[in-house]
Amino acid sequence: MNNRERIAPFRWADYFETGFGEVDAQHRKLVDLVNVLAQRAATGGEIQPAELAHVLDGLGTYAAHHFTTEEALMERVGLDPRHVRAHRQSHADFVAQVEAMRGTADPTRAVPVLYRFVTSWLTFHILDTDQSMARQLREVERGATAEAAFEAAASHGSDPGNMALIAAVRNLLGLVAERNGELARINTSLEQRVAERTAELSTANQTLRQTLDSLQETRVRLLEADKLAAVGQLAAGVAHEINTPLGYVASNLGTLREYAERLLALADTAERLVSGGASADVWAAARSGTDLDFIREDLPTLVAESNRGLGQVSDIIHALQDFASPGPTETRELPSAKILEEAIHATSGSRRPGQALVRSYGALPALQGNPTLLVEAFKALLDNAFRALEGAVGTIVVRAMPRGESLVVEVEDDGCGMDEATRARIFEPFFTTRPVGEGRGLGLSSAYRIVLSHGGHLEVSSSPGKGSCFRVTLPLPAPR
CATH class of the missing domain: 1.20.120.50 (Hemerythrin-like)
Structure with a gap:
């Protein structure tokens, strides 16, 4: 009706x-x-x-x-x-x-x-x-x-007929009222059940969305881990293959220097023997043709430069080996502030006059991890921050604070900053914006790998000319 x-x-x-x-x-x-x-x-x-x-x-x-x-x-x-x-x-x-x-x-x-x-x-x-x-x-x-x-x-x-009819109409409408009231109560109950079910579905949907987001994040991290593992394996193989012939070259170069010094000494002896004799003119002509004086002067320089080059190659090999190696595996509870202080102290020599480092943290909760690796990770971030100042006056801020079940550490500088293309590749192994010979591109990628191995994540926000902020999020140990 x-x-x-x-x-x-x-x-x-x-x-x-x-x-x-x-x-x-x-x-x-x-x-x-x-x-x-x-x-x-x-x-x-x-x-x-x-x-x-x-x-x-x-x-x-x-x-x-x-x-x-x-x-x-x-x-x-x-x-x-x-x-x-x-x-x-x-x-x-x-x-x-x-x-x-x-x-x-x-x-x-x-x-x-x-x-x-x-x-x-x-x-x-x-x-x-x-x-x-x-x-x-x-x-x-x-x-x-x-x-x-x-x-x-x-x-x-x-009239009993009229009375009965009136009473029937009254009772009928009363019954209709009761039924409609019952329907209204059922409708209210259904609406409440629908609302409760909708709320349950909404909660389940939100939980599912969070699970999917977590799975996606885990997938990305696994892909990154696989990529770093592949690069690490490649780096280990390259380092091993180069290290052996590098040892030969370094050893032979030392021997070559010794031989050269002995030959020069022999030439000096020969010159003394023929000096003033019948063969003096012949010796002088031969000596002049071989440019012996220039060789005597230039040979130590060539050997020294070669040794320096071999040293650089050796440093690169060691860096590759460090990147490829998982490093120490033992973990323990660590005082967070002490880890940061060790990294700050280790990079204090990178500071130039006019460059300030500001600490923005107090008492911090303990971390579960490997102290050597974590110090190396924060050293890499601080070293990158100092280099971003490009030798000019500037400030680096190290701040840390607990956030939920994690510890968040930020290393922020007011240096040159990065564009979007650079920021997208900053954690790739061997990627660097420094001139050739001044950077290997392994510091930030190693820091990323270390943070990842501790169950955390490392991200960066940056704009050209406005500095950069590297944010490390590490899980805190479960309360006992």
Whole structure:
């Protein structure tokens, strides 16, 4: 049924009329109220406490005015006291029942209770008692005695068919009201269950999204680890292959220098022997053709440069071996602040005049890790920060703070910064922005590998001309 359709079980008809205008006008208002309550009951709508109080106040006002009108009319005409007493008692019962309904606590029951009360009043008072009153009033006005009019009214029985039909309509609408109220409660329960299920699905969806994000992060980290492992394996192989011939070259170069020195000494001896002899001119010509003086002067320089070159190659080999080696594997609880202080002290020689290092941390929780590796990682970050200042005046800030179940360490500089292309490759092995021969491109990649091996992650934010901030996040040990 469309809730917008008006339900009016009672329509004003002749059988409602008493023939007394003011009484009938008041009865018509009560019929209208019954229809309004029927509409409300049929739709299952609840009545709020304030609205119920308003309706009951209206019934109280109706009772005070209507009952005064009827009782005054009965007194003026002089009806039989037996009818007047019973009529007044029904009025008093009505007022008492209205007051009793003010204590109705269940809003789902208020409308059916109120509807049944008013329809009962309409059925058993207006269509019965008030009609009896009207018949007696008319009989007395025609000249009958009050007693005779009362006896005649008492013998006038009510139509049982009408009474039964009215009672059936009232009960039917009451049943509809109860069913609609039950449906409303079921709907509310369903809405609550849907809301709870929706909340559960939302929570599960959020958990799934977090799991997927975590899996994606783990996948990226595994790919990075695989890439670093492959590069490390390559570096180890290259270092091994180069290291052996490098040893030969270094050894042979030392021997070659010794041989050269012995040959030069032999040439000096030969020059002394032939000096002033018959072969002096021949020796001088041979000596001049071999540019012996230049060789004597240049040979130590060539050997020294070669040794320095071999030293650089050796340093590169050692760097490759360090990068390829997993390093010490033992871990223990470490004082975080001490790790940072060791890294700062180890890189203090890289500072130039006018360059300041600011510590921004107090007491810090302990870390679980390898002290040698972690110090190396922070040394690489600090060394990179000092180089980013490019020898100019600047500031490096080292800050650390616990955040949830992690320790976050930031190394920030106000140096040259990086563009997006450089920032994307900064942790790649062998990538460097320094001039050829001044950097191997293994410091930041090693730091990244070390942090990764400790279950953390390393990220950077940077802009050209605005400096860089490297952020290390390391897991804290679980509380004991």
